[in-house]
Amino acid sequence: MEIYMENLLSFLKEKNIEYICNEPMKNHTTFKVGGNAEFFVKVKSVDELSALIKFITENNIPYFILGKGSNLLVSDEGIKGVVIILDGDFEKVEVNEETITAGAGASLTKMCRTALDNSLSGLEFAYGIPGSVGGAVFMNAGAYGGEMKDCIVSVDYITPSGEIGTYSLDDLQLGYRTSIFKSNKNIVVGCTVSLNKADKEDIKEKMTDLLGRRKSKQPIEYPSAGSTFKRPVGNFAGTLIESCGLKGYTVGGAQVSEKHAGFVINIGNATSKDINTLIEDVQKIVKEKTGYFLETEVIRL
Template sequence: MQNLQDCIDELKQSLPQDAVLLNEPMSKHTTFKIGGPADCFVMPSTVEEAMSVIKTIRKYDVPFTMLGNGSNLLVMDKGIRGIVVNLNERFAKITQDGTTIHAQCGALMADVSKFAGACGLTGIEFAVGIPGSIGGCIFMNAGAYDGEIKNVVKSVTTVNKNGEVVHYTNEQAQFGYRHSAFQDNGDLILEVELELSFGDKEAIQAKMADLTARREAKQPLELPSAGSTFKRPPGYFAGTLIDQTGLKGLTVGGAQVSKKHAGFVVNIGGATAQDVLDLIAEVQKRVYEKHGVKLYPEVKMIGEQ
């Protein structure tokens, strides 16, 4: 604990006062609105600050967790020990250079898609409804409507565990289904280059409007959630299997299988992480009993239960 306190003291000296928060409730920083406190919540706003934070954390050898928009995350009820490094709205610049989009990792995926569309660039319309930061999307190779972020990534810039800046090509990022190299190596994603192509601006805007309307019609956006709860099992759709098992509306505490889309677990009020875990386990059990198909969570679970 002394190492952690010494680390926090040094971070306070090197960052603005409002960039270092203690015992910060993670329920404020996840789209699920669930999660206990982080020992220390740090919000760097430049590459230099991010490098300094990582070097300080390494110096004191304390655990750290990277957080983007918190959109595919279930934080446990006892919270997160060590340092949470949050690269969100303070780290969200988006620029264009020809057919290339440069985005800092905290930029929301929807904002990146809309920015590209306004520039007349096509290839990332599918991501307009993904409710996370581009850093989080890279981390998990997010996808929607038959598109995946890996298809448009040119390069990724990170800070590694030694506080050094590293550049990855698309191939080096080792994208797979809901996977990237950054899940294994612990690098902190800083910036992303996307390679798109020029298209008809009206057609791009129309496609994004259509995808947005489809998402709003089908998904329970009016309630807190972590997005799609389960990975798609080969040959099936998780939501369809759950619906066919009669589980829409199944509730444990404040957690509920959405009545609008069975593929989503939503927070109907005061849900704990344990509520969500218990509900997920019950859904897995009943779907397997009826269909013989195992469902695996897509939501990343972190922290102490």
């Protein structure tokens, strides 16, 4: 056993932090692929996370913060170091008049339902996006004309040294599927959004409509990571892929969805290598035939 593993085990036991060794990542990603995480750790409070991040930074231990695993392709070889899940307090969602504050570990769907329950409009676009609040901030998640940046007021974070801070909207550098968190090492721990009072039935109707559109147009019956590619300037990834005759293109257990060409799906026992090879094939063919290079929206570990 490497020395850092022994030190980490001692730390986790001393702090009574929940962990599992060699946890299969395929159980924690929506693609249902990926090798084992060396350490799979659940932290349940800001204090636990702060102490853990400080320890692993000081000891140069690699780590990754995992949300709901919905925008992620993990290598078949797995992940060295620590995968951290934000649990407990990080799953809380609280309402204060026309604002909602949610922990980074809460599901985006839970945040949306809380908005509906309190007749608050502004998050309808996010209903059905299968990610965490932290992941939604990290990626500036968006759909159907809305983005997180349209409603975010502030975001709480922890630095690699364990210090706690808050960004205002202007600090976040939110753009198309990006944020300041992509260029620094800070970790999202919570988010506050500002919404508007509206008729509850109108909000529900819009949510139901958007969820219906997702189900009718997207291959949600198969494991995937959502939209695989970013939207290229002046075009759409799915349109370009379909125009190249790649709907149904298959590598092993991975396939370009016949329902929506912008989605790569796991049609059965795909490996991460299958999916990665398919993505690279699509990028190469689309580039050759159309001149567009499709950047991945999916984060590859």
